[in-house]
Amino acid sequence: MTKIFHKPMTNTQNDTSILTSRKIALKILLCVLKEGQSLSSLIQLTENIEARDAAFARMLSFGVLRFYQQLQALLKPFIKKPLKSKDLDIQLIMLMAIYQIMYTRVPDFAVVDSAVKQVRKSRKKWAAKMVNGVLRNYLRHIDGKDPDDVIKEIALKEIEGEEAVFSHPQWIINKLKKDWPESWREILTANNKQAPMTLRINLQHIRADEYITELEKNAEVSGDKITGLPSVLILQQARDVKQLPGFSKGWFSVQDAGAQLAALILQPVEGDHILDACAAPGGKTAHMFELQKGIQITALDISASRLQRVDENCQRLGFSPSLIVADARAVDEWWSGELFDKILLDVPCSATGVIRRHPDIKSLRREEDIDALVELQREILVKNWALLKPGGTLLYATCSLFKAENEQQIMWFLQQVDDAALVDLPEIVTELGSQSKVSCGVQLFPVDGRSDGFYYALLKKEHL
Ligand SMILES: C[S@@+](CC[C@H](N)C(=O)[O-])C[C@H]1O[C@@H](n2cnc3c(N)ncnc32)[C@H](O)[C@@H]1O
Structure with a gap:
């Protein structure tokens, strides 16, 4: 088969390090798919191995989760009897192999060989022959074909054809089709691309231009700016943050x-007292301080461990928000009685706008989660609105692509209260380009490669 698309890397590892990487990748995948843990929380498992092996383990685990629905459809016709759920590990070893065959430059024979060796080293030696047979059959079937044609062919045979082509669960595809009949295909395709590493330059320390010079000199990498967004720097290649100049000095995040x-x-x-009611891990909290040192921020989050990260991130940058672990809805338990000038509600959401960076969302999120999230977002919005000064502004934000969590939520809220007015968003928001006209606020799509999907609506509290 001529492999022609999405080729992340060639493998130059030896047998032992390949097996180490594959073992860790398998562990990560099992923790996500069996135990529902998030991929980002598991990346630490790659920290104590050689950098090259860690990169390979990350590539495999991200790759399999990114193309999970598609890889399953590709594998299905070659499995005579469906595997039991206790043998998910064996299925994942085969999916890792099919991912490598379809999307990497590792030679096919080496992929099959290492998959079979991995099974032989496990407690399920009985499966080695089956894995060998399935993968060799798969290779025979696709020999000489373009990978895109292989996917189309499988998709035609499968009832879940769209799942195979777009590699998303059908419920997400259906919801996006309904909400964005003109853009859903583009969104789904963009969700399967790898996102660039983007920095927020701390303009209190250094300008983006100066930082690019530092990067080119000290890290042999460059970055691209976005007109109108002076702190944004999109790196041309991802790097470990610690290898980039000035991380510990707080030059960037x-x-x-x-x-x-x-x-x-x-x-x-200057002088604003701002509530950041869903603050962890603190990216937006810190950015507000970078824009204006003379403010006070109350940063709240329901998760103590996540709030700890707000503390760490702000400490590195030299900022000190007041930190509160609490449920933003239970205002009686944590509110001091002083109204806020501004409120940021970056509410918990489906996270369907950040699938590029978190492909596990496609496997972890369930359709029935959405109604519960909409209800939670409403409660947070209603309860926190009462804490805003008349004349103050509240920014409602999500990283969702679903209208139910976004514009429909704001339309609903505007009908509930009579002291809220929509505020036009600053022109800067249009700089990112890939947006759709919505009845209120702004919806960003993750399609032009520069931004994830976000929704923002700014509300002002009227003096009644
Ligand atoms: C989208 S994230 C916030 C990201 C953050 N603003 C940033 O920029 O780094 C949503 C956060 O809401 C928190 N959360 C979920 N339910 C909450 C609740 N009822 N009250 C307060 N925080 C909550 C989650 O723990 C999570 O950290």
Whole structure:
């Protein structure tokens, strides 16, 4: 087969290090798919191995989760009897192999060989012959074909054809089709691409131009700016943050370009007391301080461990928000009685706008989660609105692509209260380009490669 697309890397590892990487990748995949843990929380499992092996383990685990629905459809016709759920590990070893065959430059014979060796080294030696047979059959079947044609062919045979082509669960595809009849294909395709590493340059320390010079000199990498968004720098290649100049000195943080709009929209001014009600891990909290040192921020989150990360991130940058572990809805338990000038509600959501960076969302999120999230977002919005000063502004933000969590939520809220008015968003918001006209607020799509998907709506509290 001529392999022609999405080729992330060639493998130059030896047998032992390949097996180490594959073992860790398998562990990560099992923790996500069996135990529902998030991929980002598991990446630490790659920290104590050689950098090259860690990169390979990450590539395999991200790759399999990114193309999970598609890889399953590709494998299905070659499995005579469906595997039992206790043998998910064997299925995943085969999916890792099919991912490598379809999307990497590792030679096919080496892929099959290492998959079979991995099974032989496990407690399920009985499966080695089956894995060998299935993968060799698969290779015979696709020999000489273009990978895109292989996917189309499988998709035609499968009832779940769209799942195979777009590699998303059908419920997400259906919801996007309904909400965005003109853009759903483009969104799904973009969700399967790898996102760039984007920095937020701390303009209190250094300008983006100066930082590019530092990068080119000290890290042999360059970055691209976005007009109108002076803190955004999109790296041409991802790097470990610790290898980039000035990380410990607080010169930059890692944050998507779309996420950097929140603080710019809220525009903190000297003397503001701002509530960041769903603050962890603190990217937006810190950005507000970078824009204006003379403010006070109350940063709240329901998760103590996640709030700890707000503390760490702010400490590195030299900022000190007041930290509160609490449920944003239970205002009686944590609110001091002083109204806020501004409120940021970056509410928990389906996270369907950040699938590029978190492909596990496609396997972890369930359709029935959405109604519960919509209800939670409403409660947070209603309860926190009462804490805003008349004349103050509240920014509602999600990283969702579903209208139910976004514009429909704001339309609903505007009908519930009579002291809220929509505020036009600053022009800077249009700089990111890939947006759709919505009845209120702005919806960013993850399609032009520069930004994840976000929704923002700015509300002002009227003096009644
Ligand atoms: C989208 S994330 C916030 C990201 C953050 N603003 C940033 O820019 O780094 C949503 C956060 O809401 C928190 N959360 C979920 N339910 C909550 C609740 N009822 N009250 C307060 N925080 C909550 C989650 O723990 C999570 O950290």
